[in-house]
Every structure is written in structure tokens, then in C-alpha cells.
Amino acid sequence: MKVAVCLKRVPDTTTKIVIGSDGKSIDENGVKFVPNPYDEYALEEAIALKERAGAGETVVYSLGGDSSQETIRTALAMGIDRGVLLQGAGSADGFEVAKTFAAELKGGGFDLVLFGKLAVDDYNMQVGPMTAELLGVPCITTVAHLTLANGAIEAEREIEGGIEVCTCSMPAVLTIDKGLNTPRLPSLKGIMAAKKKPLEVRPVHVGVGTLMVSSLTLPPERLAGRIVGEGPDAVPALVSLLRTEAKVL
Amino acid sequence: MTAILAVLEQRSGAIRKVSHEVLAAARALADAMGGGTTVDAAVLGGDTLDGVAALGPAGADRVLVAKRGDFALYNPDGYAATLAEAGKSYAVLVLAATATGRDLAPRIAARMGVACATDVTAMGVEGGGISATRPVYAGKALQRVVLSGKPAILSVRPNTFAAGSFGKPGTVADLAVPPFTARVTVKEIKAPAQAALDVTEASIVVSGGRGLKEPANFKLIEDLAQAFGNAAVGASRAVVDAGWREHGAQVGQTGKTVAPGLYIAVGISGAIQHLAGMRTSKVIVAINKDKDAPIFKVADYGIVGDLFEIVPRLTEAVKKVRAEQ
Numbered sequence: 001m002k003v004a005v006c007l008k009r010v011p012d013t014t015t016k017i018v019i020g021s022d023g024k025s026i027d028e029n030g031v032k033f034v035p036n037p038y039d040e041y042a043l044e045e046a047i048a049l050k051e052r053a054g055a056g057e058t059v060v061y062s063l064g065g066d067s068s069q070e071t072i073r074t075a076l077a078m079g080i081d082r083g084v085l086l087q088g089a090g091s092a093d094g095f096e097v098a099k100t101f102a103a104e105l106k107g108g109g110f111d112l113v114l115f116g117k118l119a120v121d122d123y124n125m126q127v128g129p130m131t132a133e134l135l136g137v138p139c140i141t142t143v144a145h146l147t148l149a150n151g152a153i154e155a156e157r158e159i160e161g162g163i164e165v166c167t168c169s170m171p172a173v174l175t176i177d178k179g180l181n182t183p184r185l186p187s188l189k190g191i192m193a194a195k196k197k198p199l200e201v202r203p204v205h206v207g208v209g210t211l212m213v214s215s216l217t218l219p220p221e222r223l224a225g226r227i228v229g230e231g232p233d234a235v236p237a238l239v240s241l242l243r244t245e246a247k248v249l
Numbered sequence: 250m251t252a253i254l255a256v257l258e259q260r261s262g263a264i265r266k267v268s269h270e271v272l273a274a275a276r277a278l279a280d281a282m283g284g285g286t287t288v289d290a291a292v293l294g295g296d297t298l299d300g301v302a303a304l305g306p307a308g309a310d311r312v313l314v315a316k317r318g319d320f321a322l323y324n325p326d327g328y329a330a331t332l333a334e335a336g337k338s339y340a341v342l343v344l345a346a347t348a349t350g351r352d353l354a355p356r357i358a359a360r361m362g363v364a365c366a367t368d369v370t371a372m373g374v375e376g377g378g379i380s381a382t383r384p385v386y387a388g389k390a391l392q393r394v395v396l397s398g399k400p401a402i403l404s405v406r407p408n409t410f411a412a413g414s415f416g417k418p419g420t421v422a423d424l425a426v427p428p429f430t431a432r433v434t435v436k437e438i439k440a441p442a443q444a445a446l447d448v449t450e451a452s453i454v455v456s457g458g459r460g461l462k463e464p465a466n467f468k469l470i471e472d473l474a475q476a477f478g479n480a481a482v483g484a485s486r487a488v489v490d491a492g493w494r495e496h497g498a499q500v501g502q503t504g505k506t507v508a509p510g511l512y513i514a515v516g517i518s519g520a521i522q523h524l525a526g527m528r529t530s531k532v533i534v535a536i537n538k539d540k541d542a543p544i545f546k547v548a549d550y551g552i553v554g555d556l557f558e559i560v561p562r563l564t565e566a567v568k569k570v571r572a573e574q
Binding site: 011013014015016017019026037038092093094095096098120121122123124125126127128129130132133134137138139140141142144154156157158159160161162163164165166167168169177178179209210211212213214215216217218219222224225226227228229230231232234235236238239241242243246248249 | 322323325326329347348349351352354355356358359360362363364365366367368375380383384385386387388389390391392393394395396397398432433434435436437438439440441446447449450453477489495496497499502503504510511520521522528529531532533534540545546547548549550551552553554555558559562563566567570571
């Protein structure tokens with residue numbers, strides 16, 4: 001079982017966003033960066049799949065600057081075998097990012113390529129299926145349940161009001177949702193071992209593409225609301241406001 | 250003539266509500282583009298389709314229909330092949346940012362060699378391209394992008410664009426399906442274990458947090474949602490991580506972003522990740538025992554106090570109001 005995971009370094013979800021001086025990106029000053037939370041489910045699944053198969057290799061790929069090496073090391077500490085930093089600037093154009101990943105993954109002999117279902121920074125939610133299209137392999141997105149048997153994949157994905165049951169064959173690209181597994185924490189032994197694992201740096205050039213960011217702004221503040229009252233006695237006043245003022249009841 | 254293709258969705262042969270929003274969004278963009286830009290609607294489905302006649306009045310100049318047995322359920326490769334082929338005649342493709350649209354839009358974009366903007370909340374024209382505003386960092390910031398590809402492919406966030414009525418009939422034609430290889434097969438749609446109504450689609454969402462103290466007390470939230478008749482049950486990250494509710498119900502940065510007409514947060518303090526996921530709700534109500542909880546900063550209406558006393562009273566009051574209507 002040979003599994004690749006594509007990993008992104010993102011601001012921690014507790015980050016308070018400050019707009020950068022270019023007006024198009026965030027001010028990274030003092031921001032703590034972490035592996036994209038959904039990618040952690042992909043990393044866990046890759047490691048568990050190899051463990052279950054008893055043989056194979058897991059490889060993590062990340063596109064970004066040198067700081068992404070730290071993120072890759074976290075994946076190696078969890079138990080991924082080796083890392084590749086695709087050294088270059090990312091892009092808001094998911095198709096250009098997908099082209100970069102597809103070019104690296106092509107011919108890699110992977111049975112599975114895993115992505116998190118989305119990155120919690122740009123919410124693009126597209127690089128996985130685009131990479132699959134470029135590789136010409138099947139893709140199932142937002143996988144919350146997965147069964148593999150004899151090269152066949154059965155996966156469940158949440159849709160509005162139901163669960164879609166999908167099948168395909170390997171090799172395939174899957175994007176992983178929360179709920180598939182519980183990602184392991186790196187052990188002290190894992191952290192020590194990660195320092196010696198191979199981490200290859202390959203410069204890449206991400207194309208300009210057909211999507212440009214023109215601005216990044218903070219959303220309008222909500223107008224201050226009011227406390228209707230305290231305790232259950234405030235319920236009639238609330239219901240009245242919902243009916244007459246907010247008109248939602 | 251410039252034209253927009255609105256990609257609609259059906260479930261069990263019925264056109265989905267969100268598709269009327271997609272049509273209205275496409276119509277508004279066509280008006281912004283000017284020059285008599287037209288809107289075509291594409292519907293891919295099985296042998297029976299209901300609601301096609303209503304699509305003209307909902308904004309479609311022309312409805313293109315592909316009916317085949319293997320299109321009844323979502324067919325990722327077949328849908329993508331069909332729309333990538335049809336898409337060549339259009340300046341813009343608009344989809345819904347639903348489970349299907351989020352899966353399908355990137356596939357079409359990759360096949361056509363262009364970018365796609367997902368989860369869009371506003372569209373317009375800018376410098377010869379299509380501009381789109383999309384919430385990023387779970388709504389903590391708004392990113393404006395300009396698409397210069399032909400076509401520009403966008404998916405719009407549900408509950409954001411109001412469906413409209415344009416009072417004119419559209420014509421209906423066949424949508425050609427090119428040969429394709431179905432690499433992925435959707436076998437069936439199973440019912441979910443919990444709450445059938447999705448938080449992203451509901452017009453009212455009632456969410457519970459750690460203030461409920463234990464999973465069994467979510468019954469209070471379910472009862473309140475039930476009293477509204479059409480409300481979905483949401484949850485904070487804390488209670489999803491604790492295993493009280495399924496991840497599908499989670500509202501926030503590592504869950505779903507919602508924009509219902511009414512959002513009621515019960516026993517949720519309002520961590521920044523949660524606020525990001527629900528701050529664009531039209532009306533927000535918070536019930537919390539801590540008057541300093543951050544949730545009250547975004548709430549239009551708040552009640553401070555013991556949720557175990559307040560929520561049952563509210564449930565009864567809502568039932569009473571609805572019974573009188």
C-alpha cells in the first residue's frame with residue numbers, strides 16, 4: 001500500500017485575522033501555523049492503511065515556503081515515512097496548485113492520494129478533485145467512512161439530508177472529512193525519529209492561472225444586539241421580538 | 250451572444266430549492282454583464298424529472314435536460330463530462346456550493362483548464378472578468394477574486410441568493426451527453442443516523458453546546474427545533490469532539506458555515522471558530538448563563554440564565570405561536 005498525503009500549513013483556527021499591508025492577504029505576524037486540521041485525518045488514514053496492509057510506503061507532499069518543513073516534520077512525527085517540500089509560493093487558483101501536485105504525483109505509483117476535504121484558510125475545496133482529473137484517476141470527496149477490499153474502494157460521504165455511498169477502484173484520490181478516524185498525536189519517539197526521516201526539497205513554479213485575488217477585507221461587524229432579559233421570564237419578550245421586530249416567527 | 254449556464258440539482262427527480270437560488274444568482278449576474286446576456290439551466294437526472302416547467306419563471310431562458318438512468322443519482326464523471334462539453338458555449342457556469350456542487354465544479358474546471366471560485370456570496374463584473382466575493386478563514390475575512398478564464402466557474406453559497414420570479418416561460422431542449430467513463434459510481438443514498446435537515450440548508454438552526462452538560466440533554470435542542478417545524482439541529486465543536494453529535498452538525502471553522510434566517514445558540518459561549526461559522530445568520534439569538542460570553546457580542550437578542558429553565562419555556566411559546574398561525 002503506497003499512499004501520498006497532500007498537506008497544507010494553515011493559521012491555527014483560533015487566529016484573529018488581521019489584513020496585511022498588501023490588502024490581499026493576512027498579516028502573518030504572531031500567527032501560529034498548524035497542519036490543516038482536515039489533513040490530519042488524511043495523515044492518520046494513510047498511516048493506518050499502511051499498518052493494516054503490513055507493507056508499503058507513506059509520503060507527505062506540501063507546497064509552500066521553507067516554513068512548511070516544520071509542518072512536514074509534524075506529519076513525519078505522526079508516522080509518515082518521508083516528506084517532499086514542493087518549494088514555492090502557493091496560489092489562490094486551485095487549478096494551478098492541482099497542476100503542481102499532479103506533476104509531482106504522476107508516475108509515483110501511489111495506490112491512494114489523500115487530501116483533507118478543505119483547507120481552513122482559503123476554503124477553496126477543489127485541489128483534490130482537480131488533481132484527480134489531471135491524473136485521470138477516480139476521486140471521491142469528503143469521505144467520512146472508508147472500506148478497502150481487493151483494490152476496490154467503498155466510501156461514504158455526507159450530502160444534505162443523507163449519506164452517499166460511492167465505489168471506485170484504486171488508484172484513486174480521496175478527500176477526507178472529519179469523523180473518518182481520530183488522528184494520533186506524535187509520540188516523543190516519533191518526534192525523535194522524524195528528525196532522521198528523509199525530507200526532500202524540490203523547487204516548483206506555480207503558474208499564474210485565471211484567478212487573481214483583488215482584495216481581502218474584514219466582514220462588516222454585526223450591530224450590537226441586546227440582552228432581552230434574564231431567566232425564563234424573558235421568554236415572552238423574546239418571542240414577541242422574534243415575531244414583530246425580526247419577523248422570523 | 251453571451252450566455253451563462255446555471256447548473257441545477259435534482260434529488261429523487263425533484264429540482265432542489267437551492268437550484269432556484271442558483272438561477273436567480275445567474276440572472277442577476279447576466280443583468281450585471283448586460284448586452285442581453287442569457288441564462289440557460291442544465292438539469293441532469295433520471296428518467297423522471299419534476300419541476301422543469303417552473304424553471305423558466307425562476308430565471309431560465311432555456312432549460313437543457315439530460316435524462317438517463319445512470320444520471321438519477323449523482324454521476325461525478327458523467328456530469329463533469331457533460332457540463333465540460335456544454336460549458337464551451339458559455340462565458341460563466343454557476344453551480345451551488347452543495348455536496349454535489351462542491352464536488353462537481355472543480356472537476357468541470359479541471360477538464361476545461363480554468364480556475365473555479367467556490368462558496369461565493371456575491372458576484373459582479375470587474376475589468377473584463379467576473380468578480381466573486383467569498384468568505385475565507387471560515388468567514389473571518391472576505392476574499393474578492395477576479396476570474397479571467399473562459400468560462401468563469403463559480404459555486405454559490407446556499408441561503409445567500411434569494412430565489413426570484415421572472416414571470417416568463419423558458420424553452421426546453423436536450424442536453425447532449427458525450428461518451429464518458431464512470432470511474433466513480435454512487436450506489437445509493439442512505440438516511441443519516443441523526444437529524445435529517447442539514448444546517449447549511451435550513452432556514453432556522455438551533456445549536457447546542459457544552460452548556461447542555463450531557464448528550465441526553467440535546468433532547469431540549471431537538472424539541473425546540475421541532476417546535477419551529479423546519480429547523481435543523483447544530484452543535485458546537487466541543488460537543489462534536491466529545492462525540493455527542495455527528496460532525497455533520499458542527500457549525501464553525503472545522504465544521505459548516507451557515508447563514509439561516511434565524512440562528513439560536515444554546516449553551517454555546519461563542520469561541521472564535523464558532524462565531525466564524527454562523528455570524529452571517531440574519532437573526533441570532535443566544536441563551537447562555539454567562540452574561541460576558543462572546544456569543545452575546547454577535548447576538549441580536551440574548552437571554553442570560555439557566556438554559557434548562559429557559560429552553561423548555563421557549564419551546565412551549567414557539568409551539569403556541571405556531572399553533573395560532
